[in-house]
Amino acid sequence: MTDIEIWIVILSIWLATFIARSGFWLAGNRINLPQRVQEALRYAPACALAAIIVPDFLMNPNLANHWDFSWHNPKLMAGIAATVFFQLRKNMLQTIIFGMVVFTALRLL
CATH class of the missing domain: 1.20.5 (Single alpha-helices involved in coiled-coils or other helix-helix interfaces)
Incomplete structure (x- = not known):
């Protein structure tokens, strides 16, 4: 160009x-906007975030971008651990730190 x-x-x-x-x-x-549309738009940010994060958790670039649901996927395991941690603690900053620590530990193992 x-x-x-x-x-x-x-x-x-x-x-x-x-x-x-x-x-x-x-x-x-x-x-x-109709009330129904306004209610649906409340979920738009969460849907957009999920559309960005979920493929990153599940795609494995080492396998030519195939889905990877195995226990050997450190991103997926760290995401699950961080989700459980957040449900227990309800603290976003601690969840981010915990998820990164788990991801780093799994990646190094």
């Missing part, structure tokens, strides 16, 4: 992002 094509792509992506994110802000109170 030439420099001008790269800048066109960057500006196009910027414009698309600006339009998508400012649509509701510019419309203000003129648009009212």
